[in-house]
Amino acid sequence: EQAAVHAADGYARATGDVGVALVTSGPGVTNAVTGIATAYMDSIPMVIITGQVPTNAIGQDAFQECDTVGITRPIVKHNFLVKDVRQMADTLKKAFHIARSGRPGPVVVDIPKDVSFNKTLYTGYPQTVEMRSYNPVRKGHGGQIRKALHLLMSAKRPYIYTGGGVLLSNASQELRTLVDMLGYPCTNTLMGLGAYPASDKKFLGMLGMHGTVEANNAMQHCDVLLAVGARFDDRVIGSPKHFAQNERKIIHIDIDPSSISKRVKVDIPIVGDVKEVLTELIAMIKESGLKPDANALGGWWDTIEGWRKRDCMKYSLGKGDVIKPQYVIETLWNMTKDADTYITSDVGQHQMWAAQYYKFDEPRRWINSGGLGTMGVGIPYAMG
The missing domain is CATH 3.40.50 (Rossmann fold)
Structure with missing residues (x-):
């Protein structure tokens, strides 16, 4: 069951579509927990359909019974217990909608045995979903994006820090357009690798405890940091108390408002879908006619090239039959x-x-x- 959930997770990561796994009740669910938690931590869209004992046996310590809803509650975006077969189509529609929208994540649909056996008149799969309590913001605030534009254009030592949110939003092309337009240095987190081409000169490598000297030094010494779909993870910044203590401003774009200023206080928060926000930011840059400070940017790149010359990832080939x-x-x-x-x-x-x-x-x-x-x-x- 764990491998089945991981396989569905791998499908979702590779395609951007919702991965689906089906497991049985009781130990099938508990075996799937690690796979569900893995997807939850990385915001991967998945629907996990779990078996359950008959509705009249729930809470009776029945064979292969477990509290699926309770066990999975901390590691899913949402979960459902279907008690009526007539709710099945609507519940599945909601599950897929929740899994793929906003900040993606896994959703569990728990189906008791008697509900799976029951029959109902099929009236068609719902085309829309109405959930008053769930309405994630996709479009960024225009005023905040304009503030970000002016701050980016006034920067002397700018840096673009991107994470897995760029990939989840399918915004790699927009990121590449923005970086090429501005000529600013860019880095990816472990989860964001591939969002910007690693072979491009403006890419400084991965940052964090396993990152390059140039990527980490640029993070510490920049005066304006544009964080896109990244969460200032402890493996990237270490202790927030000691992170980039120089005077600098932070712009943070993220679909999840709870991720903004969670670990590091930011100056310009922008809640919205990364793809939509970057698209609007690019349009504003073109419309404004503003250009980066070429002289300051040139000096910043000279500093970065000095760090890059250390060639921190260089290694010796070893002696004899040793293969590094x-x-x-x-x-x-x-x-x-x-x-x-x-x-x-x-x-x-x-x-x-x-x-x-x-x-x-x-x-x-x-x-x-x-x-x-x-x-x-x-x-x-x-x-x-």
Whole structure:
């Protein structure tokens, strides 16, 4: 069951569509919990359909009964217990809508045995969903985006910090357009690799505890930071108390309002879908006619190139028959870079070598567990 959920997760990460898994009740559900939690931590859209004992046996310690709703509540975006077969179509429609909209995530639909056996008149699959209590904001506030525009154009040492939210929003092309238009340096988190081409000179590599010197130093010394679909994770910034203590301004774009200023206080919060916000920001830049400070930007790039010359990812080939893992990953990249290649990884040092030495130029090609750090995902991810 755990592998089945991981496989559905891998499918969702690679395609952007909702992954679906079906497991039985009781131990089937508990076996699936790690897979569900893995998807939840990385905001992956999934619907997990679980079996349940008959409705009249719920709460009676029946064979293979467990409190699926209670167990999964902390690790899902939402869950349902279907008590009437007439609610089935509407519930499934809601489940897929919740899973893929706003900040994506897994949704559990728990179906008792008697409900799955019952029959009802099928009147068609609902075309729309009405949920008054759930209405995520997609369009960013125009005034906030305009403030961000003016701050970005006044920057002397700008930096664009992007995470998995760019991929989840399918906004890689918009990010590339923005970076090319501004000429600003860009970095990706572990979950955001591929959102911006790793082979491009404006890409400084991955940042964080396993990142490059230039990516991390730029984060510490920039005067304006544009954070896009990233959450200032502890593996990226360490302790918030010691993060980038120089005087600088932060713009944060995210679909989830609870993620903004959660770990680091920001100056210009923009709640909205990354793709829509970047599209509007690009349009405003074109309309304004404003240009970055070329002299200041040139000096900033000179500083960055000084850090880059340290070649922090350089390694020796070793002696005798020793084959360095870094060399293996680089060789793999050279052999597969011109093909439509997907790389899945388990969790550990090998995961970091892959992130550091495989140059991901396209989105959704790097599939691994980030937030939960789940070991054993690599093969089922590849199956999905």
